[in-house]
Amino acid sequence: MNVRVILVGPEHGGNVGTVARLIKNFGFRDLWLVNPRMELGFEAEAFAAHAKDVLNRVVIVSDLDKAFEGVSFIVGTTAVHAKKTSNVFRISVTPEELAKKAVTIKGTIALLFGRESKGLSNEELRRCDVVVSIPSSPLYRTLNVSSATAILLYELWKAKSERPRGCFEEVSRDNLLWLIRLFDQFSQESSLPVHKRDLATKAFHNVVSRAFISKREATLMMGVFRRNLQIKLKSELDM
Amino acid sequence: MNVRVILVGPEHGGNVGTVARLIKNFGFRDLWLVNPRMELGFEAEAFAAHAKDVLNRVVIVSDLDKAFEGVSFIVGTTAVHAKKTSNVFRISVTPEELAKKAVTIKGTIALLFGRESKGLSNEELRRCDVVVSIPSSPLYRTLNVSSATAILLYELWKAKSERPRGCFEEVSRDNLLWLIRLFDQFSQESSLPVHKRDLATKAFHNVVSRAFISKREATLMMGVFRRNLQIKLKSELDM
Numbered sequence: 154m155n156v157r158v159i160l161v162g163p164e165h166g167g168n169v170g171t172v173a174r175l176i177k178n179f180g181f182r183d184l185w186l187v188n189p190r191m192e193l194g195f196e197a198e199a200f201a202a203h204a205k206d207v208l209n210r211v212v213i214v215s216d217l218d219k220a221f222e223g224v225s226f227i228v229g230t231t232a233v234h235a236k237k238t239s240n241v242f243r244i245s246v247t248p249e250e251l252a253k254k255a256v257t258i259k260g261t262i263a264l265l266f267g268r269e270s271k272g273l274s275n276e277e278l279r280r281c282d283v284v285v286s287i288p289s290s291p292l293y294r295t296l297n298v299s300s301a302t303a304i305l306l307y308e309l310w311k312a313k314s315e316r317p318r319g320c321f322e323e324v325s326r327d328n329l330l331w332l333i334r335l336f337d338q339f340s341q342e343s344s345l346p347v348h349k350r351d352l353a354t355k356a357f358h359n360v361v362s363r364a365f366i367s368k369r370e371a372t373l374m375m376g377v378f379r380r381n382l383q384i385k386l387k388s389e390l391d392m
Numbered sequence: 393m394n395v396r397v398i399l400v401g402p403e404h405g406g407n408v409g410t411v412a413r414l415i416k417n418f419g420f421r422d423l424w425l426v427n428p429r430m431e432l433g434f435e436a437e438a439f440a441a442h443a444k445d446v447l448n449r450v451v452i453v454s455d456l457d458k459a460f461e462g463v464s465f466i467v468g469t470t471a472v473h474a475k476k477t478s479n480v481f482r483i484s485v486t487p488e489e490l491a492k493k494a495v496t497i498k499g500t501i502a503l504l505f506g507r508e509s510k511g512l513s514n515e516e517l518r519r520c521d522v523v524v525s526i527p528s529s530p531l532y533r534t535l536n537v538s539s540a541t542a543i544l545l546y547e548l549w550k551a552k553s554e555r556p557r558g559c560f561e562e563v564s565r566d567n568l569l570w571l572i573r574l575f576d577q578f579s580q581e582s583s584l585p586v587h588k589r590d591l592a593t594k595a596f597h598n599v600v601s602r603a604f605i606s607k608r609e610a611t612l613m614m615g616v617f618r619r620n621l622q623i624k625l626k627s628e629l630d631m
Contacts, residue, residue, distance in 0.1 A: 370595035
């Protein structure tokens with residue numbers, strides 16, 4: 154399991170150091186920072202303790218596009234999960250559910266954590282394939298970013314330490330995105346209000362990302378969408 | 393579940409604050425410090441964030457005897473677990489095994505964490521009823537005390553919470569079957585060979601069953617299928 158921990162706009166060196174330490178504690182390697190609000194100085198090093206090698210390898214980039222280069226699956230984190238499931242961008246899985254999914258992924262998993270002060274924005278979350286939320290008390294939902302990292306990397310460590318791999322060939326990211334694009338075309342052709350079409354596409358994106366979808370299953374569904382879109386196109390040309 | 397988190401000889405205010413926050417995050421209340429090596433000042437308060445009430449209630453004692461007053465069960469923590477069970481004081485259970493046990497305990501559970509610099513001594517561990525150790529990489533076993541607290545309180549929270557599953561309202565089985573039926577209608581209308589249509593429906597069925605699909609997501613997708621099927625029906629009637 155190849156995980157790239159990405160901190161978006163981190164504000165405190167202590168948290169960056171603690172996260173570096175956790176990355177080594179749980180047998181991972183890669184820490185990326187997007188547009189950090191602090192310098193990597195004494196504080197980060199002190200908190201990293203014996204994980205200074207992780208800090209020395211840190212990659213700093215200026216935006217999410219660069220942070221996502223070469224990744225196969227993007228995981229966002231939020232404490233503000235959808236109440237009554239009204240916000241389709243914040244419908245979340247649990248850390249355990251994420252871990253089950255993660256063991257089936259061949260490429261690099263991007264694991265995104267937001268700013269200490271305000272987490273990840275809706276815009277950032279909509280770029281994620283799945284959003285994970287740590288169950289916590291309604292009296293105080295928001296965990297510190299390094300506490301959240303501890304829990305997620307621990308669940309990933311447990312999953313990768315114990316589970317044999319799935320028995321089917323998973324769909325490639327390109328094909329998965331292609332399937333989602335087909336659904337979107339289909340959705341845009343419906344008579345629903347525009348914002349509903351986008352939400353429906355996001356719902357489809359959520360579901361196919363969360364499932365363990367094989368190449369075969371994706372191909373079959375793509376066939377149906379493609380044929381129906383062609384038929385429609387053809388009947389429009391005939392008119 | 394009644395848990396008293398006890399930090400033995402804590403050295404850094406930031407860790408005490410982070411632990412206070414975690415106690416509130418996971419619905420617990422009590423933080424005790426044995427012989428702390430720092431003052432509860434600005435740093436602890438900053439890290440506690442919205443859990444200053446936990447800090448305000450903190451109990452400071454001078455030795456373990458006082459910290460154990462009124463408790464029913466004592467849990468120690470160590471990163472140095474017994475290799476081949478040679479050190480009988482460090483034979484440890486996993487956090488999950490601890491959580492399973494903890495839900496059966498009626499009185500107060502003391503959950504003991506050691507010093508940042510050197511953990512709990514053998515003498516301290518021998519007074520514990522059970523020792524728990526968080527599985528981690530042999531390259532760097534020792535977690536920061538607040539990271540360890542995050543993981544243990546998270547496992548205890550999961551065990552005591554009634555709902556193990558995610559934070560959304562799952563789709564009802566009736567609605568799930570309805571969604572699959574809509575896809576099937578859509579699939580049957582494509583120009584694919586019949587057996588492919590059935591397989592595509594089965595692929596869709598697999599994926600939505602495997603995903604954790606919410607009511608909201610199902611409704612959005614059903615909207616798209618329904619509208620498109622109506623359009624098609626309508627255009628056929630018009631012909």
